[in-house]
Amino acid sequence: MIVSLRDAAFSYGQAPILSAISAQVNAGEGMALIGPNGCGKTTLLRGIVGTAQLCGGTMEVHASRISYVPQVADIDRTFPVTAFDVVAMGVLSQLRFFQPLGAHAKRVHAALEKVGLGERAGTHFGSLSGGQQQRVLLARAIVAQPDLVLLDEPFNGLDTANRDILLVLLNELKAQGTALIASTHDYELAEGACDTVLALVDPPQFGPVNEVVPAYVD
Secondary structure, eight states: EEEEEEEEEEESSSOSSEEEEEEEEEEEEEEEEEETTTTSSHHHHHHHTTTTEEEEEEEOOSSSSSEEEOOOGSOOOOOOOOOHHHHHHGGGGGTTTOGGGGHHHHHHHHHHTTTTOOGGSSBGGSSOOOOHHHHHHHHHHHOOOOEEEESTTTTOOOHHHHHHHHHHHHHHHHTTTOOEEEOOOOHHHHHHHOOOEEEEOOOOOTOOOOEEEEOOOO
């Protein structure tokens, strides 16, 4: 088991944004978070990494390394970094005291090759297309060799070619034993890369409700 939630509630220091969440994700499994805007999908991801506060229920996370892939729209595209620099951020926490980043350069280049962007290592991140930027962010996640990858709307704004590449990469991560949790409005992602769906609903007259269902039916 990588993540287990039992009646979990999350907040940003005030009233709960999300509550009554129960779900479990094991190694090599993917779970899609489905629901309307504002239902708490991003808050749940932030709760797992600790930037939203657990204010009720229980949460267990058994992952020594967690990678978070944000929405491309949340990234400052004007910041003067290359694709290599962005991916290298994924190994910074693994550097020993005074160890140069060059010690992990091969891993960074290998991660960029993995997502099909090896030749764009020196390209300014902001000049890449939206699909290429999303693949660079996934390479940053891959290079950290994580037990758990959290993705926030990874298909937003991607064309068919980049969506297909992303699906292949996510399934390869699962095959290596990595657990995935992805917030999405896209049922293709849920069916193509996830084993279960956590449906988040917040009807005002009933309060928060969630249900875990299979991502696909044979």
